[in-house]
Amino acid sequence: xxxxxxxxxxxxxxxxxxxxxxxxxxxxxxxxxxxxxxxxxxxxxxxxxxxxxxxxxxxxxxxxxxxxxxxxxxxxxxxxxxxxxxxxxxxxxxxxxxxxxxxxxxxxxxxxxxxxxxxxxxxxxxxxxxxxxxxxxxxxxxxxxxxxxxxxxxxxxxxxxxxxxxxxxxxxxxxxxxxxxxxxxxxxxxxxxxxxxxxxxxxxxxxxxxxxxxxxxxxxxxxxxxxxxxxxxxxxxxxxxxxxxxxxxxxxxxxxxxxxxxxxxxxxxxxxxxxxxxxxxxxxxxxxxxxxxxxxxxxxxxxxxxxxxxxxxxxxxxxxxxxxxxxxxxxxxxxxxxxxxxxxxxxxxxxx
Numbered sequence: 001x002x003x004x005x006x007x008x009x010x011x012x013x014x015x016x017x018x019x020x021x022x023x024x025x026x027x028x029x030x031x032x033x034x035x036x037x038x039x040x041x042x043x044x045x046x047x048x049x050x051x052x053x054x055x056x057x058x059x060x061x062x063x064x065x066x067x068x069x070x071x072x073x074x075x076x077x078x079x080x081x082x083x084x085x086x087x088x089x090x091x092x093x094x095x096x097x098x099x100x101x102x103x104x105x106x107x108x109x110x111x112x113x114x115x116x117x118x119x120x121x122x123x124x125x126x127x128x129x130x131x132x133x134x135x136x137x138x139x140x141x142x143x144x145x146x147x148x149x150x151x152x153x154x155x156x157x158x159x160x161x162x163x164x165x166x167x168x169x170x171x172x173x174x175x176x177x178x179x180x181x182x183x184x185x186x187x188x189x190x191x192x193x194x195x196x197x198x199x200x201x202x203x204x205x206x207x208x209x210x211x212x213x214x215x216x217x218x219x220x221x222x223x224x225x226x227x228x229x230x231x232x233x234x235x236x237x238x239x240x241x242x243x244x245x246x247x248x249x250x251x252x253x254x255x256x257x258x259x260x261x262x263x264x265x266x267x268x269x270x271x272x273x274x275x276x277x278x279x280x281x282x283x284x285x286x287x288x289x290x291x292x293x294x295x296x297x298x299x300x301x302x303x304x305x306x307x308x309x310x311x312x313x314x315x316x317x318x319x320x321x322x323x324x325x326x327x328x329x330x331x332x333x334x335x336x337x338x339x340x341x342x343x344x345x346x347x348x349x350x351x352x
């Protein structure tokens with residue numbers, strides 16, 4: 001028995017933010033000093049590195065659990081199931097529900113419970129809980145669903161990744177341009193055919209790497225130092241990812257018994273275009289091969305980095321043929337992979 005995705009859905013907010021939006025921002029160094037470059041140069045370099053041209057922000061009236069609910073509805077409809085038959089709702093996020101205009105996180109009750117309430121699921125045996133695992137949270141949720149189903153604890157799970165990162169960024173930090181909002185959801189069920197999850201890897205590096213992503217004060221020293229925003233050591237994360245993610249992907253693929261030549265797509269966390277390209281190139285070099293063209297669909301150019309939502313959103317767009325020049329067909333081998341706060345890395349090999 002394997003587990004497979006029987007339905008997917010995503011919610012992409014309508015509010016589109018172009019790079020030009022940041023042209024009037026006051027970007028500062030960590031010590032509060034001004035940059036020596038004007039904003040147009042900063043934005044140009046940013047696009048060249050990350051590939052991001054625009055991103056989406058949640059509408060003011062919605063929170064992360066709202067976006068998750070919208071995505072979950074679509075996944076349930078695509079799977080053609082009764083929501084009352086869901087055994088687990090696993091909701092991956094990082095910052096809870098943050099209302100527009102505030103920076104306070106709200107996680108009581110859990111966001112998974114809020115989605116269950118919005119879906120009006122009456123069954124008390126449908127267990128709803130939140131998962132905090134950084135950007136790899138949705139993949140980790142799939143691995144937990146796999147464990148539940150294979151152990152006999154569940155037959156069907158709803159796994160969600162949703163985030164509103166635009167509400168926890170420091171406007172004076174250049175990295176604020178990376179982040180975006182969105183949600184992706186999937187229905188996970190048992191499979192008795194040849195499709196589904198074939199192998200997986202998951203790891204946490206927490207000695208030197210634990211604080212590569214963290215909550216810190218604004219770079220504007222005039223603001224309250226006790227108000228915290230998402231911060232990262234970008235260079236350290238880049239080097240960590242390039243060293244460790246390809247190795248995890250290789251270990252995962254080798255355990256699956258599938259040849260590297262049979263891999264059709266790699267769905268990787270949409271964090272940074274150059275980083276993702278380098279990860280895939282290094283992965284293929286481990287097999288003394290060159291990465292094929294069109295192996296890695298991307299949506300970061302249009303949607304930015306929505307953390308736990310990037311991979312399920314990318315998958316949903318791919319299966320619905322909404323990514324130009326990319327498609328997925330029955331029997332195709334796909335590698336899912338992510339890296340993020342923890343530092344956490346995970347991956348799984350999947351036969352579609």
